Amino acid sequence: MSFAALDLVPLLAAMLACLACGLLGNLLLLTRQSLLGDAVSHAVLPGIVLAFLVTGSRDAAPMLAGAVAAAFAAALLVGVLTRAARLSPQAAMGIVFSGFFAVGVVLLETGVGRRVDLDLDHVLLGQLDTLVWPAATGWASLLDPDALAALPPELLLIGAVAVAVPLLFAALWKELRLLAFDPDFAAVTGFAPRALSALLLAALAVACVAAFWAVGAILTLAALVVPPVVARLLTRSYRAQVLVSAIVALVMGAGGVLLAGVLPAALGQDWAVSGAGMVAVVGGVLVLAARLAARESG
Amino acid sequence: MWEALTFQAGHNAAVVAAGCIAFGLAAGAVGCFVLLRGRALIADAAAHATLPGVAGAFLLGLALGLDPRALPWLLAGGGLTASLAVLAANALARGGRVKDDAAIAVALSVSFGLGAVLLSVVQALPVGGQAGLSGLLLGRAAGMAEADAWTMAAVALVALAVLGALLRPLSALLFDPLQASLAGLPVKALDVALLGLMLLVVLAGLPAVGLVLVVALLIVPAAAARLLTARLPAMAALSAGFGAGSAHLGVAISAAAPGAPTGAVIVLVAVAVFALALLASPRRGLVAALRRRAALLAAARAAAR
């Protein structure tokens, strides 16, 4: 039972999810919205339940669409509340995600009914460690189309997102930097900050939901905030911030999966711990190390 | 519905109502100060940060031969890790390079991850009685027992007493932290006291009403109160009132409506109260603003011609 069959996909999924969310996390960090990920993770429930009520089906596509719509709506509402009620972003997020989650629970209980086993964990929240690829016999399977066809769909989606997000950064490098630094100047010079912000929120919604579906909420929340914070502690320029956050994301993703299961097995142990949880813990260690390193350099 | 409002809808409804009202009172009051301190979501981080403590306590209890499922023991563990997470967030943010919200987000996600790791260890152990361990964080208001209600009442009393005693120094701190520290106020001690109260509310609330309701009642009533008044004592009282009111109305509605989950309904009522305050408040409300703005618009256009 080869490495490719058991560990390759979780390893890739964790790294790709961390990369996609880590990059977007930079813009959240620089605009004081790091907690948006946490809000989104609570806010997706009504989207899923509505998707189930409308389509009556439990398969992934409608649920993911519902979740993305709910995430986008929640993020927009946080912005509106912050401006209209002059609330701090944190308070606005707290109100929006509590409200969305409560609507989701009420819909679940009254609309879906008690007899249907539709809870968030089974439908949306993926489990990193279950992303096995039994069709793989070894590294050669990476080239074998039949084996590739049997790859878990969760990996394909988060893989697509993990390609799209860096492309988005590359294409709109200076525009996103200007938006984060000085939206007013962006408006005056015609770089449409409102449209760009909406695009970013959409990208965040898709990235979060794809990551939830592949690796679960725990890893996604850590991926959104740890790489940017570590990069923030270690670098002084925007380019370095983005590059270091990407590296930290990959290290964190790989480190977590390897430490959680691959290493114990290599040492002949027959137990393993939660891969997603370990990715977050490795992230925590990286933050601690960066914080100590940053203190020395003054 | 009416009988539920007057505590005649059966013992359980009365106990749940009393418990939730007391909790709403405590959460509203404490939440007001936490909101003004600009750390609204610290409660969400603290709530998530109890998970490793609960799982850790279960494992430790097992190793020490204690009863690993004793609630006080598990909550002690949860309280410990939640406090550590809050302190870690403060330490991370102290450098200045990492802002408060990012530090809270790191503390939240890393402790959530550590909790998942420890839970996976618990799950692998061939021991029974881990039923509902993670369910501890997803307490349900409707399942509240009389003992829980008394705990809530005690928490409310302690919270109101401490807030009452510290009202003047706390309001000085919240008004202008710099000025307060210059004036020799023990800013650090006050902060710790406030966070301690927040933790008390979180730890009492989690097993009884669940994570989302705890976070919601610590933020939403306070935000609504802030729309209606600027004076701190009035705001805290109003926030406590909104918290208790939302709980009372929420329980009544859930007692009357078939299948309506009590905790979620309380949250929806609290959000509705906020929405009403947002629309209707004379000072900062939208309706008043829109009306006046329309008048201004007309006048401005007339002047421009």
Add this chain to the structure above:
Amino acid sequence: MRLIARRALLAAPLLAVPMLARAQAAPLVLATIAMIGEPAQRLAGTAARVETLLGEGVDPHLYRPTRADIARLLRADLVLYHGLGLEGRLRDAIGRVAASGRPVLAVGEAVPRDSLIVEDGTPDPHVWMDPTLWGIAADSIAARLSALRPAEAPAIQGNLAAFRAELAALGSWARAAMATIPRERRVLVTAHDAFAYFGRRYELAVEGIQGISTDSEAGVQRIRDLVDLLVARRIPAVFAETSVSDRNIRALIEGAAARGHRVVLGGSLFSDAMGAPGTYEGTYIGMIDHNVTTIVRALGGEVAPRGFQGRLAA
């Protein structure tokens, strides 16, 4: 730390026969839940080694498999899982294992569709609560094991016949025991909706405080309705479950007490998980026996205190 692998071996009643003496190592069969694993081991006898993924008291709704669990899935020569949505995302992994050609069997889905309890197109997964339906599941397990070890087919069929006989005896004993419960008290109130099939089989009204998913949230009205039911029907006991928190159940007891009707906690039933492996309650027959005995005694019926075969723990 993981004792499950060794413990499952201990659970095999026929341990006396040394495994290693066999020329060819017995194939490894992996079951997801104990309600499948234990009977499967009994049917396999020495033909195969059966391990169970979910430990004692682990709620399948909240179960998070780790890499080690998944490695066992891939190592297994045959995977027996329940299906009907019980195992959540683990089912996707098992689906991929099957797609790669490894033998896999959805035991719960072997039961004919029309005898399942279906709501809004979604079947209630707790099929094992009905021994008769679980006999059909056992047939499919035995057939699959025979296909795995044709040489051992006769022995397997023998074990099946013995198991079916014991099931039949258990079933008639249970029906008789249930009949002793006064008619108006035949109401089973539990923490969550896991006993629909059990209630249908033994003509027992079944009410769970929470829905099928342990994530669902009951409302105060649900609690009040159940208290009314308890008081109206003078029901003497309600039941907790080993794999679910008993908070809601205690609230019911308090509610009824406030109405002057004393309700006791009739005991802790096995719903989504069985007893400790190696014990009688850790077997499927023992689990049903425990549940029936506990329910009948608590609801005022007559049944031997040590249950169907006198093997229940004191």
Add this chain to the structure above:
Amino acid sequence: MSPVPVALPLPALSLRGLSVAYRTDAVLWNVTWNSPPAGLVAIVGPNGAGKSTLLKAALGLIPRLAGEVRFFGAPLAAVRRRVGYLPQRAAVEWDFPATALDVAAMGRYPRAGWFRPLPRAEREAALAALAEVGMQDVAHRPIGELSGGQQQRVLLARTLAQEPDLFLMDEPFAGVDAATEEAIVGVLQRLAAAGRCVIAVHHDLSTVPRAFDHALLLNREVIASGPAATLLSPENLARAYGRRMSA
């Protein structure tokens, strides 16, 4: 900078019936005013007069209740490249990971347009703009480590890098040291000499007659506008500041 000052007939900025309300209180009321085509214009008035609001509303950064805004006779969108904006220094996030050159280069973004990375030539132009305000030595220093005066000059360099015909500056002299103030005055004079129009929100009345050609005295409404030398007469000042005291 083009050497020959071309006399353009159109006012650089013309406002007609501009009214702005922040939530419910009117901050600007029915402001009709035309700036000269070129030269140094100061917008002065008491605190809360709506000076900064006027700039922001003109640039569309905050919603207008009513009124028309024209830049060189055209809406902003048509002449974006000709309009430069210098925001208040305090409104900028100086903790952002960027160097002085990074910020100055933002002034060249419109020339690069969407999606394209900033060409080397544009970065050189940004460096030149930094040189104009004497900031070329700190080009690669993170902006968080610069002094208040240096930060103000970096922002000014960004606006210079835009090479606009009209500069809208929000409190360019606020909180800067003497050397910076002098440097900025020098830049403004060079811009005026080159035929550009600079409209600056300014709070220090004493320097207005000397440093500026034209002035607009504002207190939510236009109090008076005209040549800087004569505008600040006691009556005008009383009407602007007097009313403010009694209001």
